[in-house]
Amino acid sequence: MNAPSPNARAPRSPQIKRPKHKINGWINLDKPLDMTSTQAVGAVKHLLAPEKIGHAGTLDPLATGVLPLALGEATKTVQYMMDSMKIYRFTVCFGTQTTTDDREGEAMTHSDVRPDDAAIAAALPHFEGTISQVPPVYSAIKIAGERAYDLARAGEHVVLQPRSVYIARCSFIERLNADEVVLEVECGKGTYVRSLARDLAAMLGSCGHVSALRRTKVGRFHVDHAISLDDLPNYAISDMYASMDAWLEPIECALDDIPAVTLDATQAQRLRHGNSCFVPPSAFARNTGYVQEDGHELYQAYHAGRLIALVLREDRVVFPLRQFNLNH
Known part of the structure; x- marks a missing residue:
């Protein structure tokens, strides 16, 4: 048998992909000094391994304070958090x-x-x-x-x-x-x-x-209630899901300015299939929705007390704009 060449490379060990976690919601992060917003996102991504993550509004390295981080399905609402005061x-x-x-x-x-x-x-x-x-x-x-x-x-x-x-x-x-x-x-x-x-x-x-x-x-996120990067590892290591309520805020946090519409089971099912549906005026929390730049009225759609979609309203008809896959 021939001896292996001294220049031969050792076989690469297979890379084990870290499993992603289904985490849907917001983190009110207190960004530290001398860290970019991208670095802060990377640090949280490494700790929690969410399926998706993004931030709502860049902070310069010089700046500290509230950096809202969207995880999972909350990434679909980033633009509304960015519109907040x-x-x-x-x-x-x-x-x-x-x-x-x-x-x-x-x-x-x-x-x-x-x-x-x-x-x-x-x-x-x-x-x-x-x-x-x-x-x-x-x-x-x-x-x-x-x-x-x-x-x-x-x-x-x-x-x-x-x-x-x-x-x-x-x-x-x-x-x-x-x-x-x-x-x-x-x-x-x-x-x-x-x-x-x-x-x-x-x-x-x-x-x-x-x-x-x-x-x-x-928006509703205040620095007095923000969590630091130093605290997150403790939550992640101890028992991430058991401690989630301590650091994860609901998706709706980004939608405070958008009124709600309540749907029945049939209407909700139509939306989930990408179809429009008729909704009586009494189902809308406000007569006028959140008016977008294009003039369309936006509402949060709920069924059985749970957020299922963002919808556009035209008179008594709503059309699905963003659907939330929350396994409800």
Whole structure:
């Protein structure tokens, strides 16, 4: 028998695929500092091995706080969680503008002007309501298929168009020192806190950037009730399913703004087969549904107290838009 060649590769051992778990719902995660949102998703994916997972709204590595994670069938509702109002508490450092509008960028310009508390508080109402805002150059917005931050890092001149965003309130919280103040903003989808800090400083005759940022609320998720990555392994190792109620929130958490319609068994069966069905007006919790950008009215469809689908309504007829496979 010939001896094996010294250069021969050892046979590969077969890879054992880790089983996926049927987990359907949301995790209210408190993202730690210096971790990307993608890394946070990866960490939870490794711990829990859900069939599907995604997040609802990126947080920069500099930012901490609420990062809603959708697992399993909840991934079908991510867009509605992203549409929820959000609250951020952030620190503005006056006197230095950076390339990224936060502390991670390089200093561009400097100013000796340090606005006092009264001037800052008086300026904040100018940023409430529907306003026009230019996103930071270092942002994930695409220009001709390329991310703005990739173009900026490559040294290209990036020009972003202003966008309309909604800010419900902007409040002065406290002064930390001569340079820094803490503010809080409640805002809608697409608002950049870095742009807000930059524009506020400019209005006050200075320049500035965000030196700290914490998202304290997204929809019904509050940071006071968020779970940390350090805690999740304990739940996963001890008995994941037995402890699930401690960290898993229902799919409906993303659907607070969408009214319900109650279906009988026949109507529910038609929806499950992808068909429309007639529904009497009395079955709708509200006369008007959640109005989408295309003008269609959206409802949550329930049967026997359980969510089965998202449906579009046209008068007395509902059509299935998203079905939830929850083995009900």
